[in-house]
Amino acid sequence: MKLHHLEALVSVADAGSIRAAARLLQLSQAAVTKALRELESEQQLALFVRTAGGVSFTDAGHRLLKHARLVIGQMERASEELAKLRGDQAGKLTIAVTPLVMVTFLAETVSLFRKQMPSIQLEIFEGLTAVALPRLREGALDFGILALAVALTDQEFDIEPLFGYEPRVMARRGHPSAGKHSLHDLLDQNWAVNFTPASYESLMQRMFWQHGAKIAPARLHGAHSYSLMLELVQYCDMLTWAPGPLLLTESMRDWAQALTLDEQFETRHVSVISLRNAMRSQAAKCFIDCLCKVIRTRSRSASEANRTLFDRLELLL
Incomplete structure (x- = not known):
């Protein structure tokens, strides 16, 4: 298994097709195809399924891809370290x-x-x-x-x-559930949250299960960016579970509020x-x-904004 084999593998995964991977690597399609065939032949496993729409990975391909990214990442870091020794920045x-x-x-x-x-x-x-x-x-x-x-x-x-920091349940100001005081009274609401299949149980335990609350999966909507989460909370009447100090920031302070609940959440x-x-x-x-x-300097600042922020943070540096 050679480095150019792994580079071809990762480039196809990132680009979605052999043609696009060839452009990314600045090689010919034939060269990338040859590298992939050599890799499959050496491993005696099918790593790809070629379709009209591009390339998809088999289970073996996905497993090798994970290791290939690690190897290439470490090689890039090694090259950067050596470049620094040569005086290249x-x-x-x-x-x-x-x-x-x-x-x-x-x-x-x-x-x-x-x-x-x-x-x-x-x-x-x-x-x-x-x-x-x-x-x-x-x-x-x-x-x-x-x-x-x-x-x-x-x-x-x-x-x-x-x-x-302390996580809080948040909603837009004026939300119909703003006066609720228990998590159990919020289970009929829609929530904007972020999780993967691997993190689902951990998230549910932290948010609901430890308090004896069971929520229907259909109430949980994946928001995989901060701006998207804000949009869903502000304009779609969804609730979210987020760091309390976010309420002090420009992105949330003018329109969002934390609900005052009987349940407490452990520090994250x-x-x-x-x-x-x-x-x-x-x-x-x-x-x-x-x-x-920056964190240490801000924590020692006398400004009101910084004092208010660090009143809500537990410094661990």
């Missing part, structure tokens, strides 16, 4: 950021990072579970700044807590999460250092 940092950090600390962090590493290209994904977790496991992210509903193990991930932690024992690039270390510096 170019590179790329791919991360996922949870919405709470996105609307509170991200802009300052990126500005500070760009001053220190101006030649590094950033690629930033929303750090919601359904978006971030698969990419994290595949090695497509250098790291994530996340608050995941699914339990993560120390054997699989390195987890560095930053701060904790926002952490820097990366694959266990993955090599962390200098760019990754720098970005994390910048984020920690």
